[in-house]
Amino acid sequence: DTEVTQTPKHLVMGMTNKKSLKCEQHMGHRAMYWYKQKAKKPPELMFVYSYEKLSINESVPSRFSPECPNSSLLNLHLHALQPEDSALYLCASSQNRAETQYFGPGTRLLVL
């Protein structure tokens, strides 16, 4: 099974709202990732967790706050977002840092 699940599939939020994106995998992978993807562009790395610890933060604004409660779950907390943050947010996981990344279907976020 190479499935990564993400909820919700779609999210519309105002600039003053607080919301969270959720990602889950049960493949025993120890690395998990958040990416942001704009239309027709490649994914841009936001955060990497390895063994539940934040390993990489690609200078992401603090209005995005990641959390890794356990080895299977990855959350992305959103607060005071801007319209330009509207995008497809992808979660991925891999066995370790060099292995294949498996992506979830993404959450389509619209910030009004």
Added chain:
Amino acid sequence: AQSVAQPEDQVNVAEGNPLTVKCTYSVSGNPYLFWYVQYPNRGLQFLLKYITGDNLVKGSYGFEAEFNKSQTSFHLKKPSALVSDSALYFCAVRDMGGTGGFKTIFGAGTRLFVKA
């Protein structure tokens, strides 16, 4: 610095014809190379990878890729295209240097259109 180039924004091919989607890379050290496909409003699906071994790599859905070290290329190929292959294709390389393999560098993507 690691980089990936996909020189074609779009590739058009007739159904049943062979297809090639081009990718060149620049890495320090041994390359960890991947191909992913993305259908509209979906996540990326893994197709194949090259880390070491045979230069011809076979992957999902009949796709294959040839690793060419001298030309620093990793072109994606399929002998007979299907309309359902129409999608966005990303070549990627794992940055095994400063980030220790955590960071994947994606090419800009190539949109494949297969005409019936």
